[in-house]
Amino acid sequence: MSSMHRYEPLIPELSPEAASPIRIPGELDVPVTARIRRLLDLAAMQRLRRISQLGLVSQVYPGATHSRFEHSLGVYRLGCQVLSHLLSVEQEFAEEINEQDALVFLLAAILHDVGHWPYCHPIEDLHLPHVVEHEQLARHWICDSEVADVIASEFGLKPLQVAAFIAAEPQPSRALQVLRNVMDGPVDIDKMDYLQRDSLHAGVPYGRNFDVGRLVASMRIGQDGQRLAITEKGKTAAEMLVFARYVMFSEVYWHHAVRSATAMLQRLVFELGERLDTSQWAFQSDFDFQSSLLHAAAGAPGLAELATALFGSQRRLYKRFAQFSHGEDNGVHALLAGRPFTQLVELATELSLRLSRLSGINFQATDLLIDAAPVKREVQFRINVWVTDIEQRELKLVPMSSISPVVNALATEQFDHFVKRVRVYIAPDRLSQVQVSVGELAAWIREIASSWTP
Numbered sequence: 001m002s003s004m005h006r007y008e009p010l011i012p013e014l015s016p017e018a019a020s021p022i023r024i025p026g027e028l029d030v031p032v033t034a035r036i037r038r039l040l041d042l043a044a045m046q047r048l049r050r051i052s053q054l055g056l057v058s059q060v061y062p063g064a065t066h067s068r069f070e071h072s073l074g075v076y077r078l079g080c081q082v083l084s085h086l087l088s089v090e091q092e093f094a095e096e097i098n099e100q101d102a103l104v105f106l107l108a109a110i111l112h113d114v115g116h117w118p119y120c121h122p123i124e125d126l127h128l129p130h131v132v133e134h135e136q137l138a139r140h141w142i143c144d145s146e147v148a149d150v151i152a153s154e155f156g157l158k159p160l161q162v163a164a165f166i167a168a169e170p171q172p173s174r175a176l177q178v179l180r181n182v183m184d185g186p187v188d189i190d191k192m193d194y195l196q197r198d199s200l201h202a203g204v205p206y207g208r209n210f211d212v213g214r215l216v217a218s219m220r221i222g223q224d225g226q227r228l229a230i231t232e233k234g235k236t237a238a239e240m241l242v243f244a245r246y247v248m249f250s251e252v253y254w255h256h257a258v259r260s261a262t263a264m265l266q267r268l269v270f271e272l273g274e275r276l277d278t279s280q281w282a283f284q285s286d287f288d289f290q291s292s293l294l295h296a297a298a299g300a301p302g303l304a305e306l307a308t309a310l311f312g313s314q315r316r317l318y319k320r321f322a323q324f325s326h327g328e329d330n331g332v333h334a335l336l337a338g339r340p341f342t343q344l345v346e347l348a349t350e351l352s353l354r355l356s357r358l359s360g361i362n363f364q365a366t367d368l369l370i371d372a373a374p375v376k377r378e379v380q381f382r383i384n385v386w387v388t389d390i391e392q393r394e395l396k397l398v399p400m401s402s403i404s405p406v407v408n409a410l411a412t413e414q415f416d417h418f419v420k421r422v423r424v425y426i427a428p429d430r431l432s433q434v435q436v437s438v439g440e441l442a443a444w445i446r447e448i449a450s451s452w453t454p
Contacts, residue, residue, distance in 0.1 A: 009084075010087070010097070010098075010099050010102045011099055011102050011103060011106075012033050012035075013031070013033050013036060013080060013102075013103075013106055014080060014083065014084050014087075014102070016031060018033050019031035019032055019033045019036075020032060022073060024070055024073050024074060024077075025066070025070065025197070025200060025201070026074075026196065026197065026200055028074070028077060029077075030073045030074070030076060030077040031077070031080060035150075035154040035155065036076075036110065038150055038154060039107075039110065039111075039147070039150050039151075039154070040073075040110070042145075042146050042147055042150065043146070044114055044141040044145055044146070044147050045069065045072070045110075045111075045114065045147075046069070047283070047285070048067060048068040048069035048072060048113060048114070048116065049067050049069040050067070050285030050286060050287075051067060051068045051069075051116055051117065051118055051285065051286060052064075052065055052066065052067060052068070052118075052286055053066050053067060053068050053070070053071045053194065053197070053198065053201075054066070054198055054201075054202070054252075054253075055118070055119045055121075055122070055286075056119065056122075056258055056261040056262055056265060057198075057202065057252060057253065057255075057258050059257065059258065059261045059315065059317065060255055060257045060258050060261075061201075061202040061203060061204070061252065063201050063202060063203050064198065064201045064202045064252075065201070066197060066198075066201045068113045068116055070197070071113065071193060071194060071197055072109075072110050072111070072112065072113050072114075073110070074193035074194075074197055075109050075110070075112060075189050075190055075193045076106065076109045076110040077193075078109075078189035078192055078193055078212075078216070079105060079106050079109035079110075079182070079183075079189050080106065081216055082182050082189060082216055082219060083102060083105060083106065083179070083182075085216055085217065085219060086178070086182075086219065086221070089220065090220065090221050092221075092225065093175060093178065093221055093225075096173065096174060096175045097173075097175035098175075100156075100157060100161075101173060101175045101176050101179070103155050103156075103157055104157060104161050104162055104165050104176065104179075105165070105176070105179040105182070105183070107151065107155065107157070107162045108162050108165045108166050108183060109183065109189065111138070111141075111142060111147070111162060111166065112138075112166055112183065112190065113138075114137075114138050114141045114142065114147070115134040115135060115136070115137035115138025115139070115140070115141060115282075116134050116137075117134060117137065117281040117282050117284065117289070118281065118284055118285065118286045118288075118289035118290075119265060119286075119289065120133075120134045120281075122262045122265060122266055123265070123266065123269050125266070125341070125374035125375075125376065126266055126269065126270055126341045127340070127341065127375070128269075128270070128273075130273070130274055130278055131278055132278065132281075132282075135166075135167055137282050138163065138166055138167075139163045139166075139167065140282075141282075142159050142162055142163040142166070143159045143160055143163050147159070165179075165180065165183070166183075168180060168184060174225045174226050177226035177227070178221055178225070178226055178227065178228060181226075181227050181228040182219075182228055185227075185228055185383070186228075186238075186381045186382060186383040186400075187215060187219070187228065187230065187238055187241060187383060191241070191245065192212055192215065192241070195207035195208075195210075195241070195244050195245060195248055196208050196212065198248065198252065199244075199248065199252075202252055204248075204251065204252060206244055206247040206248050206251055206252070207244045207245075207247075207248045207252075208244070209240055209243070209244055210237055210238075210240035210241040210243075210244050211236075211237040211240065212237075214233070214234060214236075214237040215230070215234050215237040215238060215241065217233070217234070218230040218231045218232075218233050218234020218235075218237065218238075219234070220386055222384055222397055223397055227384070228383065229383065229384045229385065229386055229397060230383060230384075230385055230386070230400075231385070231386050232385060232386065232387050232388070234385075235385055235400070235403070235404065238383065238400065238404075238407075239404055239406040239407060242381055242406055242407050242410050243406060243410060245381075245410075246410045246415070246419065249378075249415075249419040249420075250419055254419055254420055254421070256320050256323070256421075256423060257317055257320075259371045259423060260317045260318045260319070260320065260369075260371070260423075260425050261310060261317055262371065263318065263369040263370070263371040263423075263425055264306055264309065264310045264317070264318055264369065264425075265310060266341065267306065267345070267348075267366060267369050268293060268297065268303060268306050268307055268310065269293070270341065270345060271300075271302075271303055271306075271366065272293070272296050272297060272300075272303065275296050276292070276293070276296055277292070280292070290311040293307050293311060294307050294308070294311055294312070301364070302364040302365060302366040302367075303366065305366075305427075306366050309427075309428075316428055317428070318369055318425035318426060318427055318428065319425060319426055319427075319428050319431045320423055320424075320425055321424045321425065321426045321431065321434060321438070321441075322423065322424040322438045322441055322442070323421050323422070323423050323424075324336075324421060324422040324423075324442070325418070325421050325422075326417035326418055326421075327417075330439075330442045330446070331446065332422055332442050332445050332446065333372075333417070333421070333422045335445065335446065335449040336370065336372040336422045336445070336449065337372050337373040337416070337417065337420065337422060338372070338373055338374070338375055338377070338416075339372060339375075339452075340375060341374075343452060344370045344372060347370060347445065347448055347449065348365070348368050348369055348370045349365045350448055351368050351370075351424075351441070351444060351445070351448075352364065352365050352367055352368045354444060355367075355368065355433075355434060355435070355436070358435050358436065359433055359434075359435045361430075361433050363430060363433075366427075367426065367427040367430045368424065368425070368426055368427075368430075369424070369425040369426075370422070370423070370424055370425075371422070371423045371424075371425065372420070372422045372423075373416050373417075373420035373422075377415075377416050378415055378416055380415065381400075381401075381407055382399065382400075382401070383399075383400050384397040384398060384399055384400065385397070385398055385399075385400050385403065387403070424441065
C-alpha cells in the first residue's frame with residue numbers, strides 16, 4: 001500500500017480548470033469537459049433522460065422518477081473522484097496507468113447504462129429467447145452508432161475497448177483490472193451513486209447514511225495489484241453501505257407493492273410473448289413502452305385488464321394475499337426462490353384453476369401472480385481490508401467479512417433469501433372471492449412443486 005504523492009492529471013477530465021459543471025440533485029456538480037459534453041448530447045445518451053432509473057418504484061414512491069441520464073452523470077462524477085484519489089495514493093498504480101486506460105474507465109462510467117431500455121431488469125429476469133439483453137444493446141450503441149465516432153475522434157480510443165470494459169471482459173493491464181473492480185465490485189461507483197440517488201428521490205433516508213467521502217478516501221489496491229481494497233478507516237463507511245443496500249432492497253426495491261407491479265409487468269410481457277415488437281425497445285421511452293404494451297394487450301382476455309390495471313388511467317395493483325420468508329417451516333420460499341419464471345407461471349395457473357373449482361367462480365389464469373427471487377442472484381459483498389498487525393508491526397489484508405459482523409450478517413450468500421420474499425398476489429376484484437387460507441395455499445404449492453424436476 002503506497003503513501004500519498006503528487007501527480008499531474010493524466011487527462012483534462014481530471015483537471016478542474018478544463019471542465020465546467022453540470023448540477024444534479026444532491027446539490028452536486030459534475031465536472032464535464034467539452035468532449036464529454038459532446039458525448040452526452042448524442043441521441044444514445046439523451047434517450048436515457050426518458051428512461052427512469054427505478055421504473056415501477058414510482059408506483060409506490062411518487063418522487064422516484066429520476067432518469068438513467070442523471071444516474072450516469074453521478075457515476076461519472078464518482079469515477080473522476082476515485083481515479084484522482086488512486087493516482088494520488090497508489091504510486092505503482094500511477095506509474096502503470098496510461099492516458100488510454102484512464103479514458104476507457106471514465107467513458108465506461110458515463111456510458112455504463114447506455115444499453116438500458118424501459119423496465120429492462122425485471123423483463124430480463126424472465127430469460128425470454130426473443131429479448132435482447134441490455135449488455136448487447138450497449139455494445140451496439142458504443143460500437144455501431146455515432147457514439148463510436150465521438151469515442152474515436154475526440155478520445156482517440158477504439159470503441160470496442162470501452163464496450164469490452166463495460167462487459168467485464170478480461171482487461172489488458174493491471175490498472176484496468178483495478179478500475180473494473182471500481183466500476184463493478186463491493187464498493188463500486190455504480191452502487192455508491194444509485195443507493196444515495198434512489199434514496200433521495202424516493203424520499204427515504206435509508207440509502208444516504210453512509211459516508212461516500214470517507215469510503216473513497218479509504219480506497220487502496222490489494223496485494224495482487226488487480227483488486228480494490230480499503231483501509232481500516234473506511235470499515236465503518238463500508239458497513240454502512242452494506243446496511244444501506246440491505247434496507248433499500250427491503251423497503252424500496254422489494255417493497256411488496258413495488259413487487260406487485262413488477263409481477264404484473266413480468267406476467268404481461270411473458271404472456272404477450274412474440275406479439276411484442278422488441279426491436280423497438282432500444283429506442284423507446286417509458287411512455288412509449290407502456291403504450292406499446294397497452295396496444296398489444298388490447299382485446300386479449302385477461303391481458304387487457306392486466307395492462308390497464310398497471311399502465312391505465314387508474315392504478316389498480318394486485319393485492320398481496322400471502323408472503324413466505326426464508327427459514328419458515330412451510331418451506332415455500334426454498335421451493336420457489338430462484339425457480340425459472342415458466343415454472344412460476346405454471347404454478348400460478350394451476351392455483352387459479354383450483355381456486356375456480358373450490359369457489360365455483362371463474363378465476364382467470366392471470367388473476368393470481370407469484371413473485372419470487374429470480375435465477376440470477378445479487379453480487380455478494382467481498383472486499384479485503386488493510387489492517388495493522390500489532391505483533392508484526394505491519395499491514396496485512398483480511399476479508400472484511402472476518403472482522404465485520406454487519407457484513408457477515410447482511411451481505412453473505414443469504415442476502416437474497418432474507419430480502420427477497422416469495423409473495424402471492426391476487427387481482428383486487430378477486431381477493432374477496434378466495435376461499436382458502438394461507439396455510440392451505442402453502443400446502444397446494446408444496447404438492448405441486450414436489451413434482452418438479454430438481
